[in-house]
Amino acid sequence: MNQAFEPLQPKRVMGIVAHPDDLDVTAAATIAKYIQQGAEVEYLILTDGGKGSDDLNMTTENLIKTRQEEQRNGLKAVGGNPENVTFLPYGDGELENTLALKRDIVREIRRFRPDTVITLDPTVIYSKTTHRINHPDHRAAGQAVLDAVFPLARDRLTFPEHAIEGLAPHKVGTVLLVDFDSATYYEDVTEVFHLKDRAIEAHPSQFTEMEQVKTLFRHMAEVVGERAGYGLAEGFIRLDVR
Numbered sequence: 001m002n003q004a005f006e007p008l009q010p011k012r013v014m015g016i017v018a019h020p021d022d023l024d025v026t027a028a029a030t031i032a033k034y035i036q037q038g039a040e041v042e043y044l045i046l047t048d049g050g051k052g053s054d055d056l057n058m059t060t061e062n063l064i065k066t067r068q069e070e071q072r073n074g075l076k077a078v079g080g081n082p083e084n085v086t087f088l089p090y091g092d093g094e095l096e097n098t099l100a101l102k103r104d105i106v107r108e109i110r111r112f113r114p115d116t117v118i119t120l121d122p123t124v125i126y127s128k129t130t131h132r133i134n135h136p137d138h139r140a141a142g143q144a145v146l147d148a149v150f151p152l153a154r155d156r157l158t159f160p161e162h163a164i165e166g167l168a169p170h171k172v173g174t175v176l177l178v179d180f181d182s183a184t185y186y187e188d189v190t191e192v193f194h195l196k197d198r199a200i201e202a203h204p205s206q207f208t209e210m211e212q213v214k215t216l217f218r219h220m221a222e223v224v225g226e227r228a229g230y231g232l233a234e235g236f237i238r239l240d241v242r
């Protein structure tokens with residue numbers, strides 16, 4: 001058991017990631033648990049997801065529409081409101097941690113005012129345990145979100161155009177970084193893991209071998225659960241920012 005923190009009971013959770021499906025495969029069970037505890041949840045998806053298809057008949061335009069619909073279904077599957085997904089139009093595979101991206105993320109943070117932000121760990125270039133190279137969009141997304149949370153969204157004089165739009169500065173309390181190898185905080189998701197299965201099933205355009213994919217993510221939750229002393233768990237690096 002490695003529970004260095006008090007359990008979280010967030011009220012407003014914003015998941016901010018690069019692609020439609022990133023949250024569903026990494027944090028969906030935790031999000032389902034927070035929704036059951038009464039949290040309001042919104043997703044902010046930074047790219048259009050327009051490159052994720054091997055189907056020769058799929059156009060980028062159709063893929064973007066399909067994946068946005070799938071992401072709305074993914075949030076619905078864990079008990080959220082499918083309307084509460086915002087899509088930014090950055091190109092899939094082309095995401096960079098620019099001032100424009102940070103301004104857009106800060107605007108959404110100042111609008112929704114989350115106490116907890118879930119994003120991807122920007123320091124993960126590859127995983128020694130899963131033998132995977134991390135997608136560069138995931139790294140750029142995680143870095144831009146951290147920059148947006150601290151200090152940009154907090155500081156009144158940063159992006160003063162937001163004040164003209166009626167948005168006040170905002171301090172996020174906690175950031176949860178998805179990191180399979182080096183988590184510091186675990187959520188016991190044994191009771192809600194079936195909802196993560198439903199969230200993964202919301203993405204048929206991404207997973208042609210659906211049963212294998214679900215088995216893989218259940219196995220990963222068992223491995224993380226073993227580390228945490230739970231049946232099934234999701235792990236994060238937890239930063240209590242303030």
Ligand SMILES: [Zn+2]
Pocket residue numbers: 018019021022135138
């Ligand atoms: Zn992704």
